[in-house]
Amino acid sequence: MKMWSGRFRQPLDPDFERWQRSFEFDRRLLHYEVAASQAHASALKNAGILTGDELISMLHGRLKIAERAISSHDSRANS
Numbered sequence: 001m002k003m004w005s006g007r008f009r010q011p012l013d014p015d016f017e018r019w020q021r022s023f024e025f026d027r028r029l030l031h032y033e034v035a036a037s038q039a040h041a042s043a044l045k046n047a048g049i050l051t052g053d054e055l056i057s058m059l060h061g062r063l064k065i066a067e068r069a070i071s072s073h074d075s076r077a078n079s
Helices: 014-020 023-046 052-077
Strands: none
Touching: 023 052
């Protein structure tokens, strides 16, 4: 799937095309990205930048992102 197809009149830059093809690799890193993001959000809460409710909301949102990515990957793998 091409993320930007149909939006531009000229062909996409070859470097951009290569970057776009890395999404499957990026998906394998998602677990680590979510864990790092959750740790960062917790640090922001500990520093007084986020409230407890904001932290819970952010953590919940990140888990939903991970669940959707896994679900979407599984449904494509089973097709």
